[in-house]
Amino acid sequence: MFRTTIPPALMPAYLAAGMHNAGRAYIQCIRLAMVTLLVFGVRDWLVAPHEIAQQTIAIRCLPLALGLALLLRTHARPGARELYWSAYLFMNVMIVSLAAIYALLPNGLLLNHTALFMVPMLGALFTPTLPPMLFVLANCVVSTQLALWWQPPDPLALASLNASLAIVFAFTVFLALHGIRARQHQFLLERRLHEDATRDPMTGAYNRRYFRDIAKTEINRAKRHQRPLSLLLFDLDHFKSINDRYGHATGDRVICQSIDTLQRGLRASDVLARVGGEEIAVLLPETDRAAALQLAERLREAIADGQLALNADALLHWQTSVGVATLRDTDLQLEDLLARADTRLYEAKRGGRNRVVASTALAA
Numbered sequence: 120m121f122r123t124t125i126p127p128a129l130m131p132a133y134l135a136a137g138m139h140n141a142g143r144a145y146i147q148c149i150r151l152a153m154v155t156l157l158v159f160g161v162r163d164w165l166v167a168p169h170e171i172a173q174q175t176i177a178i179r180c181l182p183l184a185l186g187l188a189l190l191l192r193t194h195a196r197p198g199a200r201e202l203y204w205s206a207y208l209f210m211n212v213m214i215v216s217l218a219a220i221y222a223l224l225p226n227g228l229l230l231n232h233t234a235l236f237m238v239p240m241l242g243a244l245f246t247p248t249l250p251p252m253l254f255v256l257a258n259c260v261v262s263t264q265l266a267l268w269w270q271p272p273d274p275l276a277l278a279s280l281n282a283s284l285a286i287v288f289a290f291t292v293f294l295a296l297h298g299i300r301a302r303q304h305q306f307l308l309e310r311r312l313h314e315d316a317t318r319d320p321m322t323g324a325y326n327r328r329y330f331r332d333i334a335k336t337e338i339n340r341a342k343r344h345q346r347p348l349s350l351l352l353f354d355l356d357h358f359k360s361i362n363d364r365y366g367h368a369t370g371d372r373v374i375c376q377s378i379d380t381l382q383r384g385l386r387a388s389d390v391l392a393r394v395g396g397e398e399i400a401v402l403l404p405e406t407d408r409a410a411a412l413q414l415a416e417r418l419r420e421a422i423a424d425g426q427l428a429l430n431a432d433a434l435l436h437w438q439t440s441v442g443v444a445t446l447r448d449t450d451l452q453l454e455d456l457l458a459r460a461d462t463r464l465y466e467a468k469r470g471g472r473n474r475v476v477a478s479t480a481l482a483a
C-alpha cells in the first residue's frame with residue numbers, strides 16, 4: 120500500500136511548495152474547463168432539442184458559477200489548502216454535472232464519456248495527496264452508474280463503458296501515485312539541500328552564511344520601521360582547555376548543549392546561529408539595549424548552571440562571556456553591529472570572563 124513519505128508536521132510546507140506549480144496547474148484546468156463548458160453550452164443550443172438544451176445549459180451554469188467563484192476567491196486569498204480544495208470541489212461538481220447532462224442527452228454517456236473520464240485523470244496529474252483523488256474517482260464511478268441506470272444503453276455498450284471506466288480508474292490511481300511520489304521526493308530533496316546550505320551539521324543551528332542573510336533582512340526592517348534590534352555574541356570560556364582535558368568529543372557535546380540551552384531561552388522570532396567554533400550569535404528583533412542586557416544575563420546564568428555528566432561521578436561545568444550591541448542610526452550594515460558586539464565580547468574576556476558587557480546606554 121502506498122504510504123506518504125512527508126511527515127505530518129511538514130505537510131503544510133509541502134502543500135505550500137506545490138502550490139506554485141501543481142496549484143497553478145489546477146487553476147489553469149478550471150479556466151480551461153470553464154471555456155469548454157461555454158463552448159458546449161453554445162453547441163447544445165444549436166444542435167440539441169430546445170427543451171434538452173435549456174436543461175443542459177442550466178446544469179452547465181452550476182460548475183461555471185462555482186468555477187468563477189473559486190477563481191475569484193483563490194485570487195483574493197491564495198492559500199495552498201484552499202486552492203487544492205477548490206480544485207477538488209470543482210472536479211466533483213464537474214463530474215456530477217457532466218453525468219447529469221449525459222443522462223439527459225440521447226445516448227449521452229455513450230457518445231460523450233471522454234470529457235467526464237478526463238476530469239479525474241487531469242486531477243491525478245497534479246494532486247499532492249491521494250485521498251482527495253480517490254474521492255473524485257469514487258464520485259466518477261457513482262455518477263456514471265447513476266447516468267447508466269437513468270438511460271441504460273444496450274448490454275454491449277454498457278460492458279464497453281464499464282471497461283473504459285475501470286481503465287480510467289486504474290490509470291488515474293497509477294498517475295496519481297507516481298506523480299505524488301515524484302513531488303514528495305523533490306520536496307524532501309529541496310528541503311534537504313536547503314537544510315545543508317543553512318544549518319551547521321553538528322548542532323543543527325543556523326550557520327554563519329544564513330545568519331548573515333537573515334540579519335541583513337532584519338536590520339533593514341528595523342531601520343525602515345525605526346524599531347530596536349540587538350545582537351548577542353557568546354564565546355565559551357576556556358574552551359580550549361575543555362578540549363585538551365576531556366577530548367574533542369566532549370568539547371562537541373559542550374557546544375551542542377550550550378546551543379540547546381540558549382535556544383530554549385529565546386523567542387521564536389530570535390535568530391540563533393553558530394558563527395564560529397565555540398562562538399554563537401543571537402539576533403534579537405524588537406529588543407532594545409536594556410532588554411537585551413537582561414536576556415544576555417539570564418542566558419549566561421543558564422549556561423553556567425548547566426552541566427554535562429562525564430561519567431558516574433564526574434560532572435563538567437563551563438561558562439560563557441557575552442558581548443551585546445544594539446542597532447544605531449549610524450549603522451550601515453551587519454558588520455558594524457558585529458564589530459561592536461565583538462569589541463564588547465573582548466572586554467568581557469579581558470574583564471575576567473563569565474560576564475556580559477554591553478555598550479554604554481548613550482552609545483548602544
Ligand SMILES: Nc1nc2c(ncn2[C@@H]2O[C@H](COP(=O)(O)OP(=O)(O)OP(=O)(O)O)[C@@H](O)[C@H]2O)c(=O)[nH]1
Nearest residue numbers: 354355356357358359360362367370371396397468
Ligand atoms: N570540540 C570542538 N572544539 C572546537 C570546535 N571548533 C573550534 N574548537 C576549538 O575551540 C577552541 C577555541 O579556543 P579559543 O577561542 O582560542 O580560546 P578559549 O580556550 O575558548 O579561551 P577564551 O575564549 O579566551 O576563554 C580551539 O581550541 C578550537 O580548536 C568544534 O567544533 N569542536
